Amino acid sequence: MSQSAPPADAVVFPKSHSFPPFWTIQRVPATRQTQFKHWSNTIQLYCRTLKIWRMNLSDHLSSPLFHNYKLDRWLELEEAQMILEWMASEEGSKRAEWVNESSSGKAGDLAGRTTAWIYWRRPEEWADVIMDWIDSTGQKGSVVTIHEITQGEATTSQEFHGMDPDILEKTLQILIKRGKAQIFGASGEQGVKFF
């Protein structure tokens, strides 16, 4: 965990978060879509502020994100799952991805889906951010260890500092495909060379 994570009350929730119908899953499809878009933005904001890379829903159900104590309203697990399921879809711009996608066979089956990566930036967007950092610090052509990228002193002010290793892995795979990076070395002390 990142040592500098701010407390949960550091999140300033948007207006919709204290709008009572926000806490009832809307049954009219058009309304629901708007509602889920708001929820998606709110969840991304929350995770970005607190640097939550992968969210375990059960851990956060009683957090101020999913429980508005002032309104005395909350989401049940299945409701939060529905929202993440939407976020993970094409329609939800793939702002989430279930960590255990494979354990559940068919789409829409929510049982067992309790943990998801939250993408306030998607891996392909992280790829750009990391390349910008490599560029601006003149590290093209040199080798950087994986540890240095997410935990190093030099990246403490970077948005990707403390990044979930799996998201970094996805990001690096994208850069490799683009021909921008190459990984070598034994696991544990892997290095990345950027081009």
Added chain:
Amino acid sequence: MSGYSRQGVGLSAFQNRNKLTSSYASHGAALQSSQSTSLTTQISVFQSLLHSFAVQHGEDIKNNPSFRAEFARMCNAIGVDPLAGSNLTGKKGRSWWNSVMGEKGDDFEVRISMRVVEECQATRGQNGGLLSVKDCKDRLAKGHDIGGGIKVTEEDIIKAVETLKPLGSGFSIVTIGHKRMIRSVPKELNPDQSIVLGVIQDLGYVTASILEDNLGWEAARTYTVLEDLLTDSLVWLSEKRLGNGKLEENEYWSPTGLEGYDDE
């Protein structure tokens, strides 16, 4: 091999790298400017074609509402502002849209109408196509992308909505409760619906029993109105869960005012 590829050592490595970086940068700039020149040419060719099309079919555009709507939609789809053609007409200060449309309204008014249409469309998912004139004014003043905000009065907006009428676009001003709203979905609100929206404005929300107790409506009438408003996304449903697993009576809230929230 020089030390460069291994993130060099010594001062010369720094110098080399700087030189290389700056030559990349200047080459990139050259490429970018040649691309943008060719794009600019393409766009001006396209604009002049579109202009001659407008002149050639001026009568049709003027007289045939559906043709005109299609034409406006085409301009919109390809990102050509029909108002921006002023320089092409030769007549200073008037766009060809204006010259095609006749003397009606000046560019400013038309420009406001365009922005009003944009705001109505941007918030439709949110409010079901009912945007208060005041919220619209605030959104215009804030502006969200290029061009920044424009300061207008509520009267300007109402006038702008009037000028949209010939387009047959279904935009109209309706008064609900004590608020003037822009209705951008060509569907009439029936009197009951207007009443309910008016009550929501005053109370913040409404329930079936509030309506039945205060207006003497029967359950079926209440049910129909509320269901219709829900279906059109004009109200949102709130079902509050109580500790004992039961639900409080359904509340119906208007999403007006939520628009302020930035949606990506």
